[in-house]
Amino acid sequence: MLADNPKARRMLNAAQVERLKAPGKHPVGGGLYLQVTGTSRSWFFRYRHGDRRRDLGLGSHPLITLSAARQAVLESRLHLNAGRDPIEMRRAERLVARKPVIGTFAEIAAIYIDQHRAGWRNPKSAAQWQASLDAYAMPHLGTLAVDAITTDDVMAVVGPIWTTKTETAARVRGRIEAILDFAKVRGMRGGENPARWRGHLDHLLAAKAKVRPVKHHAALPIAKVPAAMKALAKSITPASLAVSFTALTACRIGEVVGARWDEIDQKSAVWTVPPDRTKTRREHLVPLSRQALAVLKEAAKIRRSDLVFPSIVRGRPISLTGTMMALRRAVPSAEGVTVHGLRSTFRDWCGEQGVPRELAEHALAHVVGSATENAYARSKLLERRRGLMARWSDFACGDEKAKAAKKPKGRR
Numbered sequence: 001m002l003a004d005n006p007k008a009r010r011m012l013n014a015a016q017v018e019r020l021k022a023p024g025k026h027p028v029g030g031g032l033y034l035q036v037t038g039t040s041r042s043w044f045f046r047y048r049h050g051d052r053r054r055d056l057g058l059g060s061h062p063l064i065t066l067s068a069a070r071q072a073v074l075e076s077r078l079h080l081n082a083g084r085d086p087i088e089m090r091r092a093e094r095l096v097a098r099k100p101v102i103g104t105f106a107e108i109a110a111i112y113i114d115q116h117r118a119g120w121r122n123p124k125s126a127a128q129w130q131a132s133l134d135a136y137a138m139p140h141l142g143t144l145a146v147d148a149i150t151t152d153d154v155m156a157v158v159g160p161i162w163t164t165k166t167e168t169a170a171r172v173r174g175r176i177e178a179i180l181d182f183a184k185v186r187g188m189r190g191g192e193n194p195a196r197w198r199g200h201l202d203h204l205l206a207a208k209a210k211v212r213p214v215k216h217h218a219a220l221p222i223a224k225v226p227a228a229m230k231a232l233a234k235s236i237t238p239a240s241l242a243v244s245f246t247a248l249t250a251c252r253i254g255e256v257v258g259a260r261w262d263e264i265d266q267k268s269a270v271w272t273v274p275p276d277r278t279k280t281r282r283e284h285l286v287p288l289s290r291q292a293l294a295v296l297k298e299a300a301k302i303r304r305s306d307l308v309f310p311s312i313v314r315g316r317p318i319s320l321t322g323t324m325m326a327l328r329r330a331v332p333s334a335e336g337v338t339v340h341g342l343r344s345t346f347r348d349w350c351g352e353q354g355v356p357r358e359l360a361e362h363a364l365a366h367v368v369g370s371a372t373e374n375a376y377a378r379s380k381l382l383e384r385r386r387g388l389m390a391r392w393s394d395f396a397c398g399d400e401k402a403k404a405a406k407k408p409k410g411r412r
Helices: 014-018 066-081 086-098 105-119 125-141 151-161 166-185 222-233 238-249 253-257 290-301 320-330 341-353 357-363 371-380 382-396 399-406
Strands: 024-029 032-037 040-049 052-060 270-273 284-287
Touching: 032 066, 040 066, 040 086, 052 066, 052 086, 066 086, 105 125, 105 166, 125 151, 125 166, 151 166, 222 238, 222 320, 222 341, 222 382, 238 253, 238 290, 238 320, 238 341, 238 382, 253 320, 284 382, 290 382, 341 357, 341 382, 357 382, 382 399
Parallel strands: none
Antiparallel strands: 024 032, 032 040, 040 052, 270 284
16 A cells, blocks of 8 residues: 555646656656656656555656556556555566467478578478478377477377388478477477487487488499490480580589579680589589580580570470480480489599599589688699599590590500
8 A cells, every 4th residue: 555645645637747847756646656857757656565665667758648657557556456566467467478479380380481491492492391291290290389299299200101201201300300499499399309310319210221221323334424425415405415514524413404604614614603503502613624615515506595404494494304314315224323323423433543532522512621621622623623524524425545546656
């Protein structure tokens, strides 16, 4: 209750409140006060709770009107009559307001995918995430609050398909882990992530490599490369040219089909693959052999867009399926061989030729060492890689034997 103070009981009207200009705490009536400090004017409610006198701020004047301030005092008195401290009640309300609303796994997954969509290089990634989660995770987790998901729930998703669809199960597990980590950062759950692998699910599930060993892309045998390149050269199509260019540069097929003419400096014989199209997200300089430049010369004859290897659909690159079919036609006897496997063929050739590991790995745009070392090596190794790619292209196109045949015989 308020102290028995005649001034505190005096009820001022709005006009009287406006005339309160002197610095200080002015009673307005019913425990309501107007505090004046310089040009600042604010309301507070003075009351007693137990044996303590307390002041509850109600906001600034004139943003908060006299009638609004008196309404706030009335609400505070209702708390006092119920034995509650108005200040403690306000703190509790603010805590509730700050506490995030716990969403379901389906709701948080949708937010995660939407917020990460722009960062995924492949525009199909969002659809792939959603499709795999819809097929495997949502039936078990979709309606569960993210803070209620346990290890048993995660195991119900990945356990049944771990040995039959290992790659899919591993991918789904990783996506569940990412979404639950996202929820934790947003304050929606605490504790360890029940979908984490290391030190957790690795004790419950067999290692992926042991369940189903990783199948590498089938590589074309080294000895069959010259014949394949000769067969590809007979077909002057974007698909065949793209496969030839892939073989001669040892680049990823995804980088090749997206190649644009403005990335290629034919004068210096260098193709600059921009970071947004490389797996490592780093610019990759590719030295071009004379055979690779010859492929570009053929591609220029059928040029119809800024893309080096365009499809028949305007503005679209040649499809990966198209390149695969071109390679299969060129090497019908090599069962299961893939365009990506040409990189493995190149790496095997490097091994047979005694090419230093560092040089071969940089030619394949693999990350070797730290970022600083890579930045230095990129320019340092360019000319050495140019020599390497020239040797590889001579072998791949059968020019190695032609050069050897032209060499004059030495004296006996």
